Structures are given as C-alpha cells and as structure tokens.
Amino acid sequence: xxxxxxxxxxxxxxxxxxxxxxxxxxxxxxxxxxxxxxxxxxxxxxxxxxxx
Numbered sequence: 001x002x003x004x005x006x007x008x009x010x011x012x013x014x015x016x017x018x019x020x021x022x023x024x025x026x027x028x029x030x031x032x033x034x035x036x037x038x039x040x041x042x043x044x045x046x047x048x049x050x051x052x
Contacts, residue, residue: 004045005031016041
C-alpha cells in the first residue's frame with residue numbers, strides 16, 4: 001500500500017490525528033483518523049495523476 005501519512009501523524013495543526021490506513025484504490029487512499037474532540041472521522045485523499 002502507498003501510505004502518504006503514518007499512524008500518529010497530526011494534520012491541520014493537531015485538529016486530526018491519523019490512526020490507520022483503511023484502504024487504497026485506483027483514485028485515492030482512505031484513512032481512519034480522530035478529531036481533536038475525540039470523534040472518529042474518515043479522511044479520503046485523491047491521488048492526482050494516478051492511472052488505474
């Protein structure tokens with residue numbers, strides 16, 4: 001798997017913390033993260049320029 005972010009990495013000045021990569025497809029990567037208030041969130045990023 002292509003992992004752009006690692007577990008424990010904080011995003012947006014600590015607003016979100018990456019917990020784990022959930023999956024990778026032809027167009028992007030999906031991560032489970034926690035927000036600063038303790039909520040679980042999903043972050044999906046598009047891999048620009050990737051050919052499936």
